[in-house]
Amino acid sequence: MKSRKPGTVLCVEGLRVVRGRAVILDGIDWRVERGQHWVILGANGSGKTSLLSALTAYLTPSAGTVELLGAAYGRADWRELRRRVGLVSSSIRQMIGDDATALEIVAGGRDAVLNPTGRVKPAARRAALATLRRVEAAVLADRPWGVLSQGERQRVLIGRALVAAPPLLILDEPCAGLDPVARERFVRFLDRLGRRRGGPALVLVTHHVEEIAPVFTHALLLRAGKAFAAGEKARVLTTARLSETFGASLRLRRDRRDDYTLRLAQE
Helix, strand or coil: CCCCCCEEEEEEEEEEECCCCEEEEEEEEEEECCCCEEEEECCCCCCHHHHHHHHCCCCCEEEEEEEEEEEEEECECHHHHHEEEECCCCCHHHHCCCCCEHHHHHHHHHHHCCCCCCCCHHHHHHHHHHHHHHCCHHHHHCCCCHHHHHHHHHHHHHHHHCCCCEEEEEEEEECCCCHHHHHHHHHHHHHHHHHHCCCCCCEEEECCHHHHHCCCCEEEECCCCCEEEEEEEEHHHCCCHHHHHHHCCEEEEEECCCCCCECCCCC
């Protein structure tokens, strides 16, 4: 085991996942330090979902280690470790009842409850309201889930994930289902969120470079279950590397605002 830096939030070493004869993840080494925000890119079947499942203790690795703030899955209470990872994913979104208000949903995040019943306690209410303000969604507090737009729902889910003050926030394809305008607004929101002092390290999982806000500092490229490249965003996100990652001839462009676009080379 390598020595840990004091600022290490997440450390993955030699992570391997095998199911039957299929090797899903093969020797992943990856580290997230405080102050870093990472984007994970990869084609379908590259291992992104399995990596997230391992990071959130929903999948047991065949080999290797996953440590969060120095505590290793398998040697610490996985339920407590899971509370330290905020997760925003479509699977959570689909399990929320239409009548639950934004405040109730965020308050439930303190105890990892999706559809809390009964009156929200004063302390939980205060924490939920403060978190809704933090994610620029205070106006939604009393609105039921069933009437929220997709973009509003994503902000509420981020609030739910942040209310317990996790050191790590994972966003699993948060722009899925958003129209182009809503996506652009959400990307700008993520940029502001990532720049807040004392906030968590962000990990964004996506297929689209257009969803990478300027605040993201590092990138991990997955290809056939392996870490094809990892490091500072400017060094990792290149035309050549992304072409190999997605198995196609691509052209990457980066503008003055640090926004990216990716197209087929012949376009």
